[in-house]
Amino acid sequence: xxxxxxxxxxxxVSLGGQASISCRSSQSLVHSNGNTYLHWYLQKPGQxxxxxxxxxxxxxxxxxxxxxxxGSGTDFTLKISRVEPEDLGDYYCLQSxxxxxxxxxxxxxxxx
Amino acid sequence: xxxxxxSGPGILQPSQTLSLTCTFSGFSLSTYGMGVGWxxxxxxxxxxxxxNIWWDDDKYYNPSxxxxxxxxxxxxxxxxxxxxxxxxxxxxxxxxxARIAYxxxxxxxxxxGVMVTVSS
Numbered sequence: 092x093x094x095x096x097x098x099x100x101x102x103x104v105s106l107g108g109q110a111s112i113s114c115r116s117s118q119s120l121v122h123s124n125g126n127t128y129l130h131w132y133l134q135k136p137g138q139x140x141x142x143x144x145x146x147x148x149x150x151x152x153x154x155x156x157x158x159x160x161x162g163s164g165t166d167f168t169l170k171i172s173r174v175e176p177e178d179l180g181d182y183y184c185l186q187s188x189x190x191x192x193x194x195x196x197x198x199x200x201x202x203x
Numbered sequence: 204x205x206x207x208x209x210s211g212p213g214i215l216q217p218s219q220t221l222s223l224t225c226t227f228s229g230f231s232l233s234t235y236g237m238g239v240g241w242x243x244x245x246x247x248x249x250x251x252x253x254x255n256i257w258w259d260d261d262k263y264y265n266p267s268x269x270x271x272x273x274x275x276x277x278x279x280x281x282x283x284x285x286x287x288x289x290x291x292x293x294x295x296x297x298x299x300x301a302r303i304a305y306x307x308x309x310x311x312x313x314x315x316g317v318m319v320t321v322s323s
Contacts, residue, residue, distance in 0.1 A: 092267075128307075128308045128309070130309045138315075139299055139313040139314060139315055139316050140250065140299075140310075140313055141313070142309060142310065142311050142312075145307060145309045145311070146307065146309070151311065183249070183250055185250075185252075185309075185310075187308035187309065188308075190263060190266075191252060191265040191266060191267070192252040192308075193252065194249055194250040194251070194252070195249075196249050197249050197250075
């Protein structure tokens with residue numbers, strides 16, 4: 092299975108500040124069709140995960156441009172600028188290039 | 204508007220079979236490229252992708268549970284199902300279903316989840 096390693100596990104931030112979360116995979120996430128299936132989710136307390144970024148850098152419908160994704164191969168980053176209260180929660184990366192699809196262990200974004 | 208909602212037994216005993224239903228609207232599992240996935244999350248822990256079913260009835264199972272999982276669909280009633288046989292306490296979790304698109308391979312809309320407890 093592809094192991095997805097997210098860092099940090101906990102990320103204290105100030106409102107209005109910036110946050111960066113790393114997701115590294117144990118093997119390349121480039122599919123044989125040339126696409127890279129790496130996605131980012133936010134799970135707010137008591138809620139189901141919501142899709143933020145798909146295929147590395149594409150914002151899902153309604154996601155503010157404060158969220159941006161980047162990376163390639165095995166190394167990916169989610170950046171959040173101008174952090175707002177509704178951004179707090181658990182962030183997960185998901186790879187769906189290889190079966191079984193696997194998630195990172197999660198990063199808790201919390202107030203400093 | 205895409206919505207999904209999971210339902211299940213709430214609590215069951217070890218060795219029983221867990222039956223989950225995902226009832227959805229806003230898309231059809233008879234449409235090319237559409238699928239439904241099942242994901243679970245033990246309380247306070249991370250996410251595990253379990254199984255997918257696609258518009259053409261193709262299925263995918265996580266090998267770690269493959270022999271215990273059965274995924275199916277009822278296209279007419281906009282439902283997808285997951286059965287897990289021989290449950291034990293390690294299967295205690297919140298179970299989610301999500302819409303997936305074949306080309307994008309992402310779960311874009313998720314249900315609210317259903318909590319399942321396995322206890323004697």
